[in-house]
Amino acid sequence: MNLTFVHDFKKVTAIYQDLAAVSSFDSSKAIQKLIFEFAQQFPEAQLIWVHESLINQVNQNWIENNVKSQVMYFYNPSETEFLSDKVGYVEPSPFIKINKKVSFASWQASTFIGTISAQDFVNFGSRFIKDNFSFGYFLTIISKIGHRNGLRTYSNPNLLQGEKKVTSHIGTTKELFYWTAQYYGFSKCLQLFLLFVLYEKQFPIASLISVISVKRIAFDRTETKQEVSNVAFSEVTLDVLIPTIGRKKYLYDVLCDLRTQTKIPNRIIIVEQNPLENSQSELDYLKNEIWPFEIIHHFIHQTGACNARNIALKDVKSDWVFFADDDIKLASTFIEESLKNILKTTEKAFTLACFRPNEVPVFHHLMHWDTFGSGCSIVKREALEGLQFDMRFENGFGEDADFGMQLRNKGFDVIYLPQPQILHLKAPVGGFRVKPTFPWQDEQFQPKPSPTVMLFKMLYHTKEQILGYKLNLFLKYYNQQTIKNPYKYYKTMQKQWEVSEKWAEKLKLQSK
Template sequence: MIVIYHHNNKVVEAVSEKENLNFSTNNVLNVLVEIAVCNPNELLVWCHYDLKSNLNLSEIHDVFHHKKIMASYNPFANFLLSDAIGYVEESPFIKVNKKVTYPTWQMSSCAGGLHASVLLELKNSIPTSDNFEYFLHSIAKLAMDNGLFCYSEPLLLRGFFDETQIRKNNKYVLFQFVKQHYKAHWVFLLFLNLFLYERKLAFLPLVFSLFYSKRNLKKEVLSTIEVKSSKKTIETEDIDVIIPTIGRKDFLYDILKDFSLQTHLPKKIIIIEQNPNLESVSELNYLRNESWPFEIKHIFTHQAGACNARNLGLAETKNEWVFMADDDIRINNSFLKEAFIKIRKFGLQEITFACYEGDYDRNKKYLKEIQWEIFGSGCSIVKHKFLENLTYRKGFEFGYGEDTDFGMQLRNAGLDIIYIPKPEILHLKAPVGGFRTKPVLQWQDDVIQPKPSPTVMLYKILNLSKEQMKGYKTTLLIKFYKSQSIKNPIRYLLYFNKQWNQSMYWANQLKNKV
């Protein structure tokens, strides 16, 4: 490990675990590259000189437990880019929870680290800059999609947190970053949103940003860097499986057979069978008539709904790991064994598997392990301790958004969502069971139909920043215009606002559901 202490973008001191190091320049980036070239197997740590006594060196090796981790911590109220970046990006990586380890590409120069081998791979693709923090943002933003795991990590600093200090943001830097890291049209949408919601005309920042070119990384840029985590996340490999089911007797049987043939068997499978017909009884006779190599907990309920079913299943889990599955998937015989190999290799506590519908679908998927925006309730393994105080919110029942909301609950508990391309799941997309009924939605008879769906709106008001909400409203307004019948822009805007307000009303009603 080598620590570089800096002040005003200039290096003050560079210290290895054995001695002070000499450097030929005092530019932070140049020093980092110079040291990386001479020490390609070392972890590089940076820290603002004023925070030297706060740098938590005892936790460094636990934070950077494999080479493809980039982490930093910003103890102040805001990042380099203003909150207006939310007008451009709707992802979970914008609204950072600083109390826990949280996935984000918004890096800080206050304290952080990156392995020298990663910097050497990226240095020729991303131009150096006098603005060290901008360079860190750029690396993380581009490399996140290429397998670099990026975090806000509170363990890096101890005894210094000043969220009352607000650093002045620069609109020129914001527009430059958007132009270099997003599709070109986003700078114009950023300009529009700043005018609509903040009454600010950022004309010059917009014009200057047009002179910058978009930055890109080659897809295989980090593929030669080996990952071998030193973090122990597995005590036992004991795993429970949750499977909600409704009207899919034969499909459920097939996946149970798949589990029975695993080279690493689950300890318990929890089946939540739903049938809203009050006179019905279970149709899963094979649960009793056949012998299974694991415990089966069968719950039969007349209350339909995925949120309720998964909550019933969660309450029955006890082992160290939980596989949250669907009733219409298929897996190979070594699936669970391969999953634990990946968990151990990356030091993970959650994985969301690639879930394919066929070869065409498979070709469109990511082929490397990356931080993922969406949690899959039917294709994920989670360490049990993170599930103990979480439930699926009832307001999402029979709508959309419960998966992504549950993923946000996990992130705010300090757990990252990681996509794993192998082992993979085949998703059969089985036809619905014969006794499934279309739910009666509270708003379906409203004269003015809500836009977007109230459950989608519920997810957004629970988890997005105010800028992300406003940016989403603008893009929805523009996208929806082409597909509706009102072509007069003024009439359309007035009607859209009524639909938006209707959605907000119902979302707030759903928010209060227990």
């Protein structure tokens, strides 16, 4: 059963149970409180909210065929989200700059249209229902909390059909500060205030003072129903992709772990690198031993993980691809457990729990992941079509995060899979590795951050996110360097920042 709540941002103006209008309801109640009452009364219902200007554009057919429990969908057809672009000053995640053309993971819920199961609405919203929040704020806070605690939250244009023209519905500056205090604490509010002064030329002291006593949210994860896929596990195929350089023994141990798996991979694609022109492969065991899977071995003289993985991607044939490092340890049930857990969902890209010895896991549930692990991820082959690691990041930082953004911008979310775990040995650097040379290494002021980090931020972050990152970088690095004169330190860091921007702009012009 669908329950649709039509509203004008301030109150509910109509309710429909499937296609039948509900004649009796209290329109004086706050939107979320009225929805909450119906959600408690009809716990098996699918809830839909929509602004009255879009009531004739709701894509009911798509909602009925695609919406499921443990997922919250919403869509904002305007250019600006509820908390405005200014939220980027305090929020560094990749979920701010939403690609409105695809299903895109984000917690920036919209009042214009959205849908969630009644059970999830009650589970994640009950603790906030007594607060006098606006509907937009309420949706945003439960989405943000749920986003990290097992509720998958997506902006999805399929919720609406036809032309979508609306005026932005934006919360107040006070709500932005309140949200920051609730989720990040008061210290982040001080940063937000400073950035408003520096870049907005505003002095929101009243908003800052109003959140001094606001407590940061501590949220106990609510268990939600697990999806079950009908894919036959025995028919699923897997390729393993491993770039390697100078780690003969460690790679051998990885291959031994793979050949003792309860679910044997179909093929292992190894790209071995050695920069010495006349060198030969050291991986003699690839031919000297019998392996229960096909091995595709490339031996090249060009170093770099981006190039190596791109070569390997051309040989992928199986349903799924395991992006692996050459210095990991895997339990014999690793592939079987991974695929069985993956196939309980309909998602297509997963980064797995990967820890060094004695490192303690922080997260223990399926959730949105901010980046992508190029040495600990399993991805459906169809999601990889047309993608490659961006060579502009070669030998720098950010190629993992960039690949994750490429997946998201194709409409494929990256999900954290807590079990099974990978042990990352962090082996000593391989014997053939050479320190790369960069065109900016002769600059008088060395770039800070690295130009590849700056490139990533230019490509995927908002202006406000970059400025927030800049302030954090300047403040955090102060105690790690030798210049103690604040004015001189700022001038030096500003020059380093400008050098980073200059080279990042040059990298942008290069081919991928």
